[in-house]
Amino acid sequence: MRIDFNNMEDTILHEFNGGNGDVIAKMYFDGKNRIMRATLKKGCSIGKHTHVKNFEVIYVISGTAKITYNDEVLLIEAGNSHFCPRGNTHMIEQYGEEDLVMCTVVPWKNDIEDTIMERRSCKQYDPEKSVPKELIERVVNAGTWAATGKGQQAPIILAVTNKEMRDKLSKMNAKVLGADIDPFYGAPVVLVVLSDKDACFTWKNDGSIVIANMMLMAEDLGLGSCWIHRCEEEFNTEEGQQILADLGITGNYEGIGHCVLGYPKGEKREPHPRKDNYVYWVE
Numbered sequence: 389m390r391i392d393f394n395n396m397e398d399t400i401l402h403e404f405n406g407g408n409g410d411v412i413a414k415m416y417f418d419g420k421n422r423i424m425r426a427t428l429k430k431g432c433s434i435g436k437h438t439h440v441k442n443f444e445v446i447y448v449i450s451g452t453a454k455i456t457y458n459d460e461v462l463l464i465e466a467g468n469s470h471f472c473p474r475g476n477t478h479m480i481e482q483y484g485e486e487d488l489v490m491c492t493v494v495p496w497k498n499d500i501e502d503t504i505m506e507r508r509s510c511k512q513y514d515p516e517k518s519v520p521k522e523l524i525e526r527v528v529n530a531g532t533w534a535a536t537g538k539g540q541q542a543p544i545i546l547a548v549t550n551k552e553m554r555d556k557l558s559k560m561n562a563k564v565l566g567a568d569i570d571p572f573y574g575a576p577v578v579l580v581v582l583s584d585k586d587a588c589f590t591w592k593n594d595g596s597i598v599i600a601n602m603m604l605m606a607e608d609l610g611l612g613s614c615w616i617h618r619c620e621e622e623f624n625t626e627e628g629q630q631i632l633a634d635l636g637i638t639g640n641y642e643g644i645g646h647c648v649l650g651y652p653k654g655e656k657r658e659p660h661p662r663k664d665n666y667v668y669w670v671e
């Protein structure tokens with residue numbers, strides 16, 4: 389994409405981050421990432437701030453930036469860059485006679501807390517958008533890195549992208565539910581988690597955190613996900629057992645749940661407030 393700074397309105401950031409004067413900015417902001425061409429006239433500055441969740445890259449187009457980076461003072465001239473990695477503090481001042489013109493990039497960095505809080509069960513998927521395999525692999529991989537009882541890795545994941553199999557599982561699940569619907573809400577990808585009952589007595593718990601990991605990874609990648617239940621009943625049928633046999637899966641497996649995946653359609657559902665007395669502190 390092209391960012392057309394030349395045809396963009398100025399945004400005046402007065403005493404930005406507690407600095408002096410104005411930052412005259414042409415700003416591209418997509419709600420997450422901020423890319424701006426900023427002009428600081430003589431005496432102007434951007435105040436000291438810490439990049440708690442993201443980093444910043446500054447490229448000086450003209451003039452000189454005096455940057456106090458943590459405790460170090462740097463003079464960054466035209467053609468050079470300054471990098472402030474996550475967790476570091478900086479302050480930017482115009483230096484010398486010439487206006488400072490720079491391009492700054494502050495990418496969005498979702499941290500684990502945001503991912504946890506922002507995840508919602510997605511109950512409507514865009515049927516037109518398929519999920520790239522690279523993303524499915526990352527979600528599945530996150531599942532395989534879940535903690536497991538005694539480290540026995542009791543669960544397995546069937547990563548289903550085949551439409552015929554996806555539809556078959558949907559029908560089997562709907563049958564358990566006793567309703568003629570698609571319980572997968574149109575999601576194109578179904579990650580079935582089963583767990584080996586003989587691997588460790590924690591097999592059910594193990595399978596659950598595999599699904600939790602996958603839902604969080606999906607959120608981090610901008611995908612929608614939802615736990616769909618009734619996996620145990622689905623795979624306790626002859627049809628379910630046959631699917632496992634056809635895949636060459638032998639062992640004492642029981643279904644834990646499905647993590648369905650896809651691109652969300654429509655707005656995210658509003659979360660319910662957390663109940664009172666969820667946490668009892670013992671200090």
Ligand SMILES: Cc1cc2nc3c(=O)[nH]c(=O)nc-3n(C[C@H](O)[C@H](O)[C@H](O)COP(=O)(O)O)c2cc1C
Nearest residue numbers: 507508509510511614615616617618645657659660
């Ligand atoms: C063990 C478990 C089973 C669930 N089963 C289903 C299900 O079968 N169908 C469904 O639509 N949602 C299912 N959900 C999703 C819940 O409806 C959802 O987590 C709940 O409404 C809270 O919403 P949130 O995940 O957006 O916070 C399940 C969630 C869990 C943890």
